[in-house]
Amino acid sequence: MSDPATPAYGRTVDARRIGAAPQPAPHRVNANLGAATVFDIRDVSVHYGSFRAVKGVTFPVAKNEITALIGPSGCGKSTLLRSLNRMNDLVPGARVEGTVAYRGKDVYAPGVDPVEVRRRIGMVFQKANPFPKSIYDNVAYGPKIHGVPRSERDGIVEDSLKKAALWDEVKDKLKQSALALSGGQQQRLCIARTIALSPEVVLMDEPCSALDPIATARIEELMVDLAKQFTIVIVTHNMQQAARVSDKTAFFSTEVNEVSDTRTGVLVEFDDTQRIFTTPSDERTENYVTGRFG
Numbered sequence: 001m002s003d004p005a006t007p008a009y010g011r012t013v014d015a016r017r018i019g020a021a022p023q024p025a026p027h028r029v030n031a032n033l034g035a036a037t038v039f040d041i042r043d044v045s046v047h048y049g050s051f052r053a054v055k056g057v058t059f060p061v062a063k064n065e066i067t068a069l070i071g072p073s074g075c076g077k078s079t080l081l082r083s084l085n086r087m088n089d090l091v092p093g094a095r096v097e098g099t100v101a102y103r104g105k106d107v108y109a110p111g112v113d114p115v116e117v118r119r120r121i122g123m124v125f126q127k128a129n130p131f132p133k134s135i136y137d138n139v140a141y142g143p144k145i146h147g148v149p150r151s152e153r154d155g156i157v158e159d160s161l162k163k164a165a166l167w168d169e170v171k172d173k174l175k176q177s178a179l180a181l182s183g184g185q186q187q188r189l190c191i192a193r194t195i196a197l198s199p200e201v202v203l204m205d206e207p208c209s210a211l212d213p214i215a216t217a218r219i220e221e222l223m224v225d226l227a228k229q230f231t232i233v234i235v236t237h238n239m240q241q242a243a244r245v246s247d248k249t250a251f252f253s254t255e256v257n258e259v260s261d262t263r264t265g266v267l268v269e270f271d272d273t274q275r276i277f278t279t280p281s282d283e284r285t286e287n288y289v290t291g292r293f294g
């Protein structure tokens with residue numbers, strides 16, 4: 001049994017503790033101990049044209065964990081997230097330097113198919129973006145274009161909707177338009193659509209920012225459940241959310257270049273979520289998580 005004096009950060013956190021004075025950690029936990037590494041992100045910088053949005057980022061992502069990327073607006077969280085599955089390829093002028101090793105292989109290596117990368121490393125966006133199709137067709141779409149036979153699609157749709165905790169609400173109206181669902185249901189549908197392709201990793205870019213607290217709570221519960229099967233990396237502005245659901249947290253900030261007057265995102269600290277929110281190593285992290293940072 002865990003020590004009751006130890007704050008329960010990481011998936012079971014009491015959100016009211018956020019902002020409390022840092023407390024001594026019982027011991028320093030090696031952030032990468034004991035879990036298989038899915039991503040080894042090494043010295044990654046991302047440019048948009050001549051503008052360097054984020055520089056020199058290095059941290060690992062462990063299998064079946066939830067890793068949260070937090071930090072002030074514009075520090076490059078979404079940019080870094082999109083570099084993990086080559087989503088930035090779709091942005092004209094975007095360029096990634098360094099190494100994003102996924103299961104030991106650089107996703108930017110010559111010959112790597114970005115479509116296959118995005119199948120294995122799926123993405124859920126800030127705003128639910130269902131296709132203007134039926135609920136069924138939204139989930140079946142990916143398997144269909146990847147050549148999964150029609151006979152297997154019913155099972156995939158049901159399984160994906162169950163994993164996304166949406167099945168009970170939609171099982172009797174699969175042929176109805178996805179656009180008639182609530183915002184929270186649409187976001188769970190987008191999660192079902194993503195996991196229908198059997199990815200290993202699900203990237204989530206502020207998946208709850210357009211949702212009310214009840215829908216947010218459902219997605220958070222869902223994330224924790226999905227992490228049993230998938231590895232999750234989430235960008236969130238919501239520090240309580242990061243503290244509630246994540247195992248590891250990467251805190252980003254910006255450095256100002258006095259000459260060009262531009263801001264570049266940097267990784268300040270990466271560690272167990274509990275440590276980031278209780279005894280961070282860097283003063284900038286502490287100022288941010290305790291709300292002293294404007």
Ligand SMILES: Nc1ncnc2c1ncn2[C@@H]1O[C@H](COP(=O)(O)OP(=O)(O)OP(=O)(O)O)[C@@H](O)[C@H]1O
Pocket residue numbers: 048053071072073074075076077078079080091237265
């Ligand atoms: N497509 C793009 N073209 C040019 N610059 C971009 C593009 N996308 C982002 N940027 C710039 O890159 C920097 C990092 O942006 P990014 O959206 O990654 O930050 P963020 O930390 O996710 O911000 P927020 O929390 O506000 O969403 C910002 O200066 C932003 O203006």
